[in-house]
Amino acid sequence: MTIKLSREIINHSLHEHVSSTDYSFESEAVVTDSASLVKICEVLKSAPGIELDYLSSVTAVDYPDYFEVVYLFYSIKHNHSLTLKVRCPDKQQPDIPSITPLYNGANYQEREIYDLFGISFVSHPKLRRIFLWEGYPGHPLRKDYGIGS
Amino acid sequence: MAHSTDSVFINLGPVHPSTHGVFRMRAHIDGEVITDIEPVFGYLHRGIEKLAEGKSYRQVIPLTDRLDYVASMNNNLAYCMAVEKLAGIEVPERAVYIRVIMAELQRIISHLLGIGSFFNDMGTFFTPFFYMFIQKEKITDLLEMVSGQRLLFNYMRFGGVSHDLPDPFLPALSQFLREMPAEIDKYERLLKENEIVLARSRNVGVLSREMAINSSISGPVLRASGVNWDIRKADPYSCYDRFDFDVPTGSNGDCYDRYRVRIEELRQSLRILEQAVSKLPKGKVINPVPLRFKPPVGEAYSHIEGNKGELGFYIVSDGSDKPYRMHVRAPSLLNLSALREMLIGWKLADAIIIFGSIDICLGEVDR
Numbered sequence: 001m002t003i004k005l006s007r008e009i010i011n012h013s014l015h016e017h018v019s020s021t022d023y024s025f026e027s028e029a030v031v032t033d034s035a036s037l038v039k040i041c042e043v044l045k046s047a048p049g050i051e052l053d054y055l056s057s058v059t060a061v062d063y064p065d066y067f068e069v070v071y072l073f074y075s076i077k078h079n080h081s082l083t084l085k086v087r088c089p090d091k092q093q094p095d096i097p098s099i100t101p102l103y104n105g106a107n108y109q110e111r112e113i114y115d116l117f118g119i120s121f122v123s124h125p126k127l128r129r130i131f132l133w134e135g136y137p138g139h140p141l142r143k144d145y146g147i148g149s
Numbered sequence: 150m151a152h153s154t155d156s157v158f159i160n161l162g163p164v165h166p167s168t169h170g171v172f173r174m175r176a177h178i179d180g181e182v183i184t185d186i187e188p189v190f191g192y193l194h195r196g197i198e199k200l201a202e203g204k205s206y207r208q209v210i211p212l213t214d215r216l217d218y219v220a221s222m223n224n225n226l227a228y229c230m231a232v233e234k235l236a237g238i239e240v241p242e243r244a245v246y247i248r249v250i251m252a253e254l255q256r257i258i259s260h261l262l263g264i265g266s267f268f269n270d271m272g273t274f275f276t277p278f279f280y281m282f283i284q285k286e287k288i289t290d291l292l293e294m295v296s297g298q299r300l301l302f303n304y305m306r307f308g309g310v311s312h313d314l315p316d317p318f319l320p321a322l323s324q325f326l327r328e329m330p331a332e333i334d335k336y337e338r339l340l341k342e343n344e345i346v347l348a349r350s351r352n353v354g355v356l357s358r359e360m361a362i363n364s365s366i367s368g369p370v371l372r373a374s375g376v377n378w379d380i381r382k383a384d385p386y387s388c389y390d391r392f393d394f395d396v397p398t399g400s401n402g403d404c405y406d407r408y409r410v411r412i413e414e415l416r417q418s419l420r421i422l423e424q425a426v427s428k429l430p431k432g433k434v435i436n437p438v439p440l441r442f443k444p445p446v447g448e449a450y451s452h453i454e455g456n457k458g459e460l461g462f463y464i465v466s467d468g469s470d471k472p473y474r475m476h477v478r479a480p481s482l483l484n485l486s487a488l489r490e491m492l493i494g495w496k497l498a499d500a501i502i503i504f505g506s507i508d509i510c511l512g513e514v515d516r
Contacts, residue, residue, distance in 0.1 A: 002384035055365050059476040076378050105365025105486050131191035140199050
């Protein structure tokens with residue numbers, strides 16, 4: 001079974017690099033803000049015993065008060081997983097750092113989120129719409145887009 | 150006299166026999182050699198994730214059929230598993246086994262088509278493809294028996310499957326399981342050590358282990374690069390932990406290894422099917438769930454080893470009878486993440502083969 005990483009292990013590997021106020025736990029996920037995202041990913045990708053080397057998926061959810069970007073990581077070596085969430089309270093101009101330089105697998109998925117949610121990924125190598133064409137009005141997966149409008 | 154060549158830009162696709170759908174590659178070539186390539190997606194984008202937000206949970210099942218349309222059963226399975234996890238629905242034993250049988254039959258269909266069209270790309274022009282299609286049709290007949298459909302089955306339900314197996318199903322499946330090993334041997338005699346196949350696919354389009362992991366590649370393409378990662382083993386679901394089967398892996402990560410891994414997976418699927426048929430329990434096939442039901446507020450992610458890789462559904466519920474958000478972790482899209490690295494430096498004719506060896510389905514790439 002792919003087990004979820006426990007809070008103790010995550011705390012233990014993050015405490016030297018990231019302030020404990022920069023992230024929190026919610027049920028089985030780690031929640032952080034856009035300022036700490038890249039640092040946390042860097043640490044968890046290389047920390048011995050954790051080595052989250054495989055980014056399974058990146059997606060986003062439009063909640064009433066914020067956008068939430070959800071990352072799911074695995075470690076193929078150790079067969080464990082971690083869900084990481086980044087919240088973006090600024091719904092007018094949401095932007096968070098790209099992790100494509102760390103995980104090539106994030107490339108298309110970040111473009112997909114940019115296309116369908118309008119969340120910008122700072123320092124993404126080629127942030128362009130992926131499914132819809134340039135100039136398409138709006139971002140369909142936002143809740144205020146409406147179906148059929 | 151030294152020759153100098155200009156870089157030429159050409160479009161491969163969106164309507165091109167080798168793209169297996171509507172997919173475009175913007176290729177820059179210098180002579181015959183690819184210097185840069187950029188995939189262009191979206192020609193089959195139907196907005197399935199957005200459509201799902203306007204439908205009840207049950208109404209989304211037929212939509213999932215239309216993701217990877219040669220693997221409807223697997224899409225049904227992954228989606229139903231995610232909703233069952235979200236709402237805490239139990240599945241009866243017999244239905245769990247029936248689901249595994251359907252998923253493995255579907256995997257054989259998908260791999261046969263994947264291998265067949267890979268050889269078409271190589272220029273065998275439909276000879277191996279139609280040998281494989283004969284067997285594919287037999288499975289389609291089996292799936293038609295249980296679901297009444299031949300492509301988009303819409304067979305699974307929350308809490309089980311829609312109908313029990315009809316009486317002629319198991320004898321017909323046993324007949325198929327007896328025939329199929331000899332058929333695979335036939336493909337092997339025809340293709341395995343074929344001079345042209347070896348020359349054109351060995352050491353072509355090599356994807357390194359590190360690149361494959363870093364690019365979120367999954368399924369046979371990942372395993373061909375030497376990574377032993379199969380969700381059926383790594384994170385067993387349904388009843389895969391009760392079956393004895395191996396995870397075939399490659400060593401070079403080239404086109405030939407990807408083809409070999411798929412052939413070996415056909416044999417492993419047959420092993421799983423034999424065990425599932427012999428252990429198939431009796432009993433009911435569904436714990437009925439109301440047509441419109443409201444899962445508790447929360448979220449669930451459930452994944453399966455689909456034909457093309459890790460197929461996952463991430464569903465967020467706000468307590469209403471419709472999903473608040475549904476995301477499909479589509480293996481076909483992510484398996485193209487390393488396309489650029491795999492194609493640059495190869496000749497245009499090789500690019501067609503390398504792309505074919507990844508085996509994608511555009512319905513799933515664009516969603």
